[in-house]
Amino acid sequence: MTTPTLPARSDFPQDFLLGVATSAYQIEGHAQGGAGQTHWDTFAATGNNVTRAENGALACDHLNRWEDDLDLIRDLGADIYRFSLSWARIMPEGRGAVNKAGLDFYDRLIDGMLARGLRPAATLYHWELPSALADQGGWVNGDMPNWFADYTDLVMARLGDRLWSVAPINEPWCVSWLSHFEGHHAPGLRDIRAAARAMHHVLSSHGRAIEVMRARGMRNLGAVCNFEAALPADGSPASKAATARYDAIYNQFFLSGLFHGRYPDLVLEGLEQHLPQNYQDDFAHITAPLDWLGLNYYTCKRLSAGCGIWPNYQGVEGPLPKTQMGWEIYPEGLHHFLTHTAKTYTGDLPLYVTENGMANDDTPDQPDVARITYLDAHMRACLRAIEDGAPLKGYIAWSLMDNYEWAFGYEKRFGLVHVDFDSLQRQPKASYHALAQGWRAG
Ligand code: FCB
Numbered sequence: 001m002t003t004p005t006l007p008a009r010s011d012f013p014q015d016f017l018l019g020v021a022t023s024a025y026q027i028e029g030h031a032q033g034g035a036g037q038t039h040w041d042t043f044a045a046t047g048n049n050v051t052r053a054e055n056g057a058l059a060c061d062h063l064n065r066w067e068d069d070l071d072l073i074r075d076l077g078a079d080i081y082r083f084s085l086s087w088a089r090i091m092p093e094g095r096g097a098v099n100k101a102g103l104d105f106y107d108r109l110i111d112g113m114l115a116r117g118l119r120p121a122a123t124l125y126h127w128e129l130p131s132a133l134a135d136q137g138g139w140v141n142g143d144m145p146n147w148f149a150d151y152t153d154l155v156m157a158r159l160g161d162r163l164w165s166v167a168p169i170n171e172p173w174c175v176s177w178l179s180h181f182e183g184h185h186a187p188g189l190r191d192i193r194a195a196a197r198a199m200h201h202v203l204s205s206h207g208r209a210i211e212v213m214r215a216r217g218m219r220n221l222g223a224v225c226n227f228e229a230a231l232p233a234d235g236s237p238a239s240k241a242a243t244a245r246y247d248a249i250y251n252q253f254f255l256s257g258l259f260h261g262r263y264p265d266l267v268l269e270g271l272e273q274h275l276p277q278n279y280q281d282d283f284a285h286i287t288a289p290l291d292w293l294g295l296n297y298y299t300c301k302r303l304s305a306g307c308g309i310w311p312n313y314q315g316v317e318g319p320l321p322k323t324q325m326g327w328e329i330y331p332e333g334l335h336h337f338l339t340h341t342a343k344t345y346t347g348d349l350p351l352y353v354t355e356n357g358m359a360n361d362d363t364p365d366q367p368d369v370a371r372i373t374y375l376d377a378h379m380r381a382c383l384r385a386i387e388d389g390a391p392l393k394g395y396i397a398w399s400l401m402d403n404y405e406w407a408f409g410y411e412k413r414f415g416l417v418h419v420d421f422d423s424l425q426r427q428p429k430a431s432y433h434a435l436a437q438g439w440r441a442g
Contacts, residue, residue, distance in 0.1 A: 003430075004376040007383060008438030009077070011149055011403050017119070017394035017441050019080030020416065021355055022062070022168065023126035026403040028086065029064070030410035031057035032126065033261060034099045035267075037129035039138065040406075043186035054409030056128070060401060061424050066109055066428065071402060072230035072417055074116040076432060077439030079230025081118045082193070082354060082396050083109070085127035085159075085172065087151055089412060094130030095147055103158055110162050114204045119164035121354075121396075123224065124152055124209060125169040127340050127406075134187055139198035139205075142276055143286070148205035152212045160213065165220040167294060167354075168209035171355040172202040172254045173226055184407055196274035198280070203257045207285030209392040214288070224354045229333030233316040238305040240310070242313035244305050245270075249311060251337070270310035293346050294354030297334045297378075323374070324359035324412050331377040338385035340391055350393040353382060357398035359405065359412035364420070368430035375431060397435070 024030075025040055045441065060067055072283070073081050087094060089102035113120045125148070129138050133147060147277050160166075169175060179185040181195035189195070210221050220301035230247035232239040246264035256264050261283040263271075306314035320328040330401065339352060358374040379395060386392050402415035416432040 001371065001435070003367065003369050003372050006372065006376050006434050006438050007379045007442055009430040010441065011383060011438075012395075013386065015393065017079040017352075018392065019078045019082055019119075019121065019396040020076065020400040021082035021396050021398050022400050022403065024058070024086040024089065025056045025085035025126065025128040026405070027056045027060040027062040027185060027401070028089070029056070029061045030086070030089070030378070032063050033085060033089060033091065033105060034060075034101045035089035037131040038086075038088045038092070039131055039186040040128045041132075042131060043188055044118070046188070050407050051409035051411050054404065056106065056404045059404045060419050063105065063424075065424070066110060069115055069400065070109075070118070071111045071431075072426065072428065073118060074372040075253060076416070076436050077441075078394055079119055080121050080164070080394060081113050082121040082123065083125075084216055085155060086128055087125060087131040088128055090155060091151060092130065092132075095135035095150065098154065103155075106155075110159060114162060120162065121165045121218040122159070122163045122167075123170045124148075124155065124166065124168045125175070127175065129186070136185060137200050139180070140194045142197075142201065142422075144201045145204040146281075149208040149212050149227075152209040153216075156213055156216050156218065160216055162219050163218070165222060165292070166213060166218065166221045166303045168206045169202055170224050171226040171296060172199070172206070173250055176202050177249060183286070185375070192271070193274040196271040197276060199253065199271070200275055200279050202284045202343070203254065204282040206258075207282070207288045207438040210290065211285060216238040220291050222294055222352075223254075223258055223292050224294035224296060225336045226298075226355070227251050227333070228294040228298070229330055229336060230346040231302050231318070233301050233304040233318075236304075239303060242305045242311075243303040245311045246301065255341065256343045257286050258290070259287070284420040290349065292350040292352060293339065294352045294396075295334075295337055296355035297322075297337060297353065297396070298356065298358070299325075300330040300333050323370075324361050325408075327358075329358070331381040334378050335381040335385045335388075338382065339388050342390045348391050350391055352394040352396065354396050355377075355398040355416050356395070357416075359414045362402075362413045362415075362418055363431060364418040364429070366425040366430070368434075371429070372434050375435070385392035
């Protein structure tokens with residue numbers, strides 16, 4: 001395999017922005033600094049949920065090493081740093097008392113970004129729900145939008161003046177479906193009614209947070225959804241129908257709610273009876289106008305008919321080369337979602353790729369060819385999408401450094417920077433240097 005030369009800043013339109021992403025629980029070290037317990041701590045402490053039952057107690061110790069980490073982002077030549085705020089670090093019980101040390105930490109972190117010329121792109125929720133709220137049903141509880149709105153208001157009173165952009169919730173599909181229907185993420189439920197309610201409450205919480213921030217006069221507010229190219233495993237009508245249902249749940253439900261103010265029929269078939277009464281009334285908040293949409297994209301999925309019960313699909317292994325996650329590498333999917341989303345949902349609203357990258361079983365000094373090749377193929381898919389008219393304004397790689405990869409613990413390495421989880425030493429990989437070469441120029 002020869003190493004490709006990655007597209008450089010000068011290959012993109014002049015105002016195009018480049019960046020890297022992380023999230024709070026995956027890097028900070030949640031046991032430190034007075035943060036409250038979250039549903040990820042207890043999910044991880046329950047056998048067989050997470051590889052080796054690992055958790056984010058120390059993670060990358062970013063809480064203490066953030067200055068060096070911000071230096072790495074600056075030296076990469078990034079414009080944007082997409083990071084998240086931990087609700088439980090700021091409000092350990094999710095409501096009421098504030099952990100001053102938590103808010104102070106984010107205050108310093110944001111100032112640190114600005115001092116290095118980085119645009120702070122904040123996410124308010126990247127998956128670590130305070131346990132006290134989980135005890136009350138978490139996303140299944142119809143009060144979540146109120147709790148989330150209060151949290152948003154508190155955070156923005158202190159930090160809102162310095163954020164370049166804000167997205168309330170990272171990946172609604174993961175927060176609701178993956179966590180309440182498939183049971184793979186906290187709180188680990190497998191319950192169709194809980195899933196339906198969580199899906200809706202995630203969107204109404206998003207909408208309420210947007211309204212709170214608008215009322216404060218904030219700008220550049222968006223949403224970040226994840227997408228997976230849905231491909232039929234074979235040519236049979238049953239596989240095509242299974243693929244359509246998968247696509248509707250994963251790729252269309254949330255966009256349809258946010259931009260069309262309704263849910264797709266293919267999803268309502270299975271979920272409508274489980275949605276909260278008068279759920280349609282909440283579309284007034286859910287469709288609150290946005291300034292941009294972020295797309296997280298990694299892979300595709302092959303589908304055939306499943307167990308016979310709605311949604312009646314199952315994943316089938318595909319033929320393409322795979323990453324350490326076992327995810328097929330399919331850059332065409334990114335081009336598809338960028339062009340299709342603009343055509344079907346968002347028109348000329350600015351789009352950003354807010355996550356893209358791959359896990360690899362890295363050692364610190366290897367040539368990192370697989371990751372460079374992956375990034376190259378996906379950045380070129382972005383360039384093609386721009387040529388084809390998609391209003392794509394930026395590309396953000398996942399992730400700055402190796403970190404806590406949720407149910408996979410520390411085993412799956414997504415970083416541009418290698419982290420030794422014993423010494424916590426950071427060492428930029430070849431992909432970091434390859435990106436820096438093109439990002440720092442011009
Ligand atoms: C996304 C998550 C992110 C990370 C990557 C690999 O779904 O937003 O935290 O786990 O996948």
